[in-house]
Amino acid sequence: MSENQNPVQASANPRQAEYPIDPIYLERWSPRSYQGDKPVTDADLFGVLEAARWAPSANNGQPWRFIVARTPEDRAVFHGFINPSNLVWCQHAPVLLLLLSKTTFEANGHPNRKHAFDAGTAWGYLALEAARKGLSSHAMGGFDAEKAREALGISDDYEPQVVISLGYRGAIEQLPEGLQLREVPSPRKPLAETVIEGHFPNR
């Protein structure tokens, strides 16, 4: 099972599973505090990207692409298109990734209706492996996709999906007060609200 490298203590995690699952799904959440002075090792960075690599996708099209920013110069470019409300905390993340999806199949140029869905699957794989390696990861939709396109030279057949911050978790005290209150694993709806038997809706 999980290697228990995640810095979240079980006692601090209010999440409860309704059915038995690997603990990694409960242990993995989206912190905002980072140790800004601790670079992500190559083994950890490429390890989480390796996990994403093996995600399933429509016709095995693998439409995900990751643009990595891990130098001060590359991160500064990313900071230019991330919303201020996210930048306030993710500016301290040692690695930022832009996850793009290719909107057409490489094999035949046809539109890939599942490009966003498949990119989301790859993000799920990445997020779980990050937790397993003791890394925090946090996906953000709050960025200016058009600015990102321009700043990074992204062509029309790719769609920016999320910016992902990656790094080792830092002290909660470095966050603004409002965000300190939100620095806990988030809850979920009960299964009964998202799982439906037979037809829709029957509750």
Add this chain to the structure above:
Amino acid sequence: MSENQNPVQASANPRQAEYPIDPIYLERWSPRSYQGDKPVTDADLFGVLEAARWAPSANNGQPWRFIVARTPEDRAVFHGFINPSNLVWCQHAPVLLLLLSKTTFEANGHPNRKHAFDAGTAWGYLALEAARKGLSSHAMGGFDAEKAREALGISDDYEPQVVISLGYRGAIEQLPEGLQLREVPSPRKPLAETVIEGHFPNR
């Protein structure tokens, strides 16, 4: 790490990771053969849905919904909207799931631009936990979404994403010959083709 319940033998799996990761990502693939006479236990079915429950999502909106078909009657309804090329094998799966995404936020009714992406993340979580529990899972885009809408009474604010077959892996011999050849874990592009440093494209 993984509990090694997956029926795929390591020797039969041609996948090789470039960087060390939990073996579950390599062990998990999308078989087409099922033991049609072996129902999925409640613990396994709700266990994989439980894993999906904990996926991260934009504003924790949790836009995924799963419609479960596990009786002959409910499966017959699903068979009515699945493409023949998929039905030829997935008709034997003891469980079929339709994964929907809610296209608006419940909190304020605003459009959720990340509904498909987030549903993909939930599918990634589900797929990995299925493998951990010794279940095969296979997502299909090949179905008639409009027929599914009509047959299951799906309202306009939900979008059908994929049909997922779930069950215990069966003998390869029960598949049509053409599909027997495809009953192996699929390869992936090298990381160098999907990971880019700094800006896009630089290879």
